[in-house]
Amino acid sequence: MPGTIYLLPNLVSDGKVADALPAGTLDAMRRIDRFLVEAAKTARAAIKAMGHPKPVSELVIEEIGHDPDPGKIDGWLAPVLAGEDAAILSESGCPGVADPGAQIVARAHALGIRVRPLVGPSSILLALMASGLDGQRFRFLGYLPIAEDERRAAIVNLERQSRASETQLFIETPYRNTHMLASLVKTLAPETRVTVATDIMGAGESIRTLHVREWKELDQAARTLPKLPTVFAVLAEAGRGSAPRYAPEHAKHKGEKTEKAEKFVSSRPNGTKPHRGSSNRPKGAKRPDRRKGEH
Known part of the structure; x- marks a missing residue:
């Protein structure tokens, strides 16, 4: 059974790992021994800062570069097809989003490999x-x-x-x-x-x-x-008829409708809303016969 490709976010600036990456992301990373990284040197430092339990020298770190070579992707994914998990780690933020990784993920889907994105920062x-x-x-x-x-x-x-x-x-x-x-x-x-x-x-x-x-x-x-x-x-300022739903003019109309609805409800006994088809006729009054012109 194939392993899983994890998409491991990286910090977007210098700072504490715990402030940027949740415990679940770090737990998943610490169970992985194979990494596909944009740049090996900085990736080693990042993996160490994230608290991987093994020495970085014992991990498999494959450098994919900023523009991964399509001819090498199957080789990188071969261990995953054989059952080993791996993580894609970019220099900053989320793999595949303004960073390399999408080509590898696309090939993983084609090969039936499970892909799991992990939570982390995106600038x-x-x-x-x-x-x-x-x-x-x-x-x-x-x-x-x-x-x-x-x-x-x-x-x-x-x-x-x-x-x-x-x-x-x-x-x-x-x-x-x-x-x-x-x-x-x-x-x-x-x-x-x-x-x-x-x-x-x-x-x-x-x-x-x-x-x-x-x-x-x-x-x-x-x-x-x-x-x-x-x-x-x-x-830019929205074109005619293109204002966002939260635009001031929309919020004003929405507020007016809400205010009118609240006044109507509050005018009824106990603030109840009428059922569809009901009216404000006194109890026992006959429904007008519109066929005879009554209004």
């Missing part, structure tokens, strides 16, 4: 949670183009997509963070909201959402970002 979801933007519909775009004209076109396009109330999230190489924010402020509409989430779960964590016009009002020092991992999110 993308953490940024979305803290952004205040639309979490009902969102899209992750990875990295935007580097060339200035291509980047501007990509920013214009993602803003257009976001007008359907779809939050657009993307990441950038840390040393280009400040340049990315400058490009956003220069290109986007004044009322579009931009979230900058830097060093999530780290000592330098900063998560801030402002309208573009508000970002523009800040001095250059305030718009200079540290060279730390950062997630950006963009949400």
